[in-house]
Amino acid sequence: MKKTLLLFPLALALFGCGGVDTLKQGLAQSQAISTDLKKALATDNLVSMNWxxxxxxxxxxxxxxxxxxxxxxxxxxxxxxxxxxxxSERPQQLVIAFALPPAPGEAKTLVALPKEANADKG
Incomplete structure (x- = not known):
């Protein structure tokens, strides 16, 4: 009950300050950018924004x-x-990244500690 009473003013504050609207607008813009980029470059993508x-x-x-x-x-x-x-606002940075699978035949390897490092733990 106390949690509900504490969270209620917080929820009202979020609705009052437009935080929810900003989040909805950002999500809609992100999806629109992603759709247009997919059309322009014929590649799936994910767009995220940070304020x-x-x-x-x-x-x-x-x-x-x-x-x-x-x-x-x-x-x-x-x-x-x-x-x-x-x-409407220009971002301070535009970051472009590529999520690529490992090269064919490339195995994931574990990095082994040198013997001296293992001896210290002994």
Missing amino acids: HNGALSNVTVTFNAIPKEKNLDDIYHRASAVVAAHL
Whole structure:
């Protein structure tokens, strides 16, 4: 009961300050940017945004693969144009990343500690 009483004013404050609306708007913008980038570059992606003290600090676009027949400069310019078209505020940084699977035949390896480090634990 006490938790409910404590959380109720917090919920009212969030609704009152527009925090929920900002979150909804950011999610909608993120999805719109992702859809347009997929059309422009024919590659699935994930778009996330970070705010710091009310200012848009960075937008991160993570592609699931490197877009075919596109160089990094072209990817950057297209991503930058799509982000600018959907956001009224320019981010301080645009981060472009690629989530790639391991190369074929490349095995995951564990790093072994040198024998001297293992002897200290003995």
